């Protein structure tokens with residue numbers, strides 16, 4: 001039977017209303033904090049915006065933007081940190097790792113990298129932590145790369161130590177860490193410091209950020225331009241070439257970063273873990289696939305079906321997989 005266009009529009013409107021009613025909570029929108037902003041950006045840039053009256057917002061409420069209370073953290077595995085500040089937010093799943101060498105524009109020396117590695121490892125193992133912020137002390141620099149005073153012909157070395165390019169291990173550690181790492185960038189991100197923000201999952205840049213030299217994530221022509229000409233680029237230019245996620249006024253940098261963390265923390269940790277591995281797998285070749293396959297194994301270990309294999313082995317019997325469906 002033919003339907004008129006009015007009937008079709010009416011039916012579509014009824015379907016939308018039914019879905020909306022189904023999703024709407026009975027009461028007013030939940031409030032999570034003393035002050036809040038929209039959880040989904042309105043318009044480009046992702047920098048927040050006004051509240052929207054859609055189903056997502058009615059159910060999830062606003063993302064709070066009140067400041068976090070930081071407490072000093074320690075991995076308990078070695079000497080006290082000197083080159084970094086390691087903190088965790090009280091009552092929230094956020095860790096913050098700050099390179100603390102502002103007098104050197106937060107250049108990293110091998111000691112800095114060892115401490116960074118310890119902190120990232122602790123944040124990874126802490127199941128209460130869901131997002132990690134990497135930043136630099138002060139507003140002048142995120143990180144100016146390797147400490148040139150400690151550069152040798154074989155890499156970088158602290159006095160009496162062996163030279164090597166030890167930042168490469170940290171890059172891999174961040175890349176493979178199954179939790180989002182957000183670079184919170186004010187001031188310079190140069191050389192090895194630029195690569196550090198590139199290997200983070202997201203970058204929130206202050207409007208005073210300056211980027212120099214790049215990894216493979218911008219278009220290949222732009223990457224070559226950055227490497228061959230060694231120019232510096234402003235936050236707004238970096239934004240245009242997709243090098244950062246959002247640019248915010250310097251005074252709002254931490255507030256905006258925390259808001260992104262809180263928004264991420266509302267989502268499934270397992271989904272985020274697998275998504276990070278899947279997004280990296282394209283560029284990381286076999287190492288990326290190994291990580292993704294490892295995540296599939298982890299999911300399998302957590303199933304009844306996975307447990308049957310282990311239980312049968314421990315009980316010296318054949319495993320019985322007959323009750324598990326062979327899904328199409």
Ligand SMILES: CC(C)(COP(=O)(O)OP(=O)(O)OC[C@H]1O[C@@H](n2cnc3c(N)ncnc32)[C@H](O)[C@@H]1OP(=O)(O)O)[C@@H](O)C(=O)NCCC(=O)NCCSC(=O)c1cc(O)c2ccccc2c1O
Nearest residue numbers: 103104105107144145146147148149165167188191192193
């Ligand atoms: C970052 C700057 C553009 C900032 O300029 P600004 O004018 O604001 O500040 P100053 O230049 O006056 O610096 C203040 C103070 O800090 C010292 N300093 C700054 N950066 C470094 C540094 N990287 N190492 C050592 N010291 C630094 C500076 O000397 C001043 O000290 P005073 O005693 O004079 O007060 C500008 O500072 C700048 O251009 N910095 C150098 C940037 C640089 O060359 N970075 C190294 C790039 S290469 C790299 O990082 C790297 C490391 C690796 O481990 C790799 C491993 C494998 C592959 C590649 C690697 C790699 O590329």
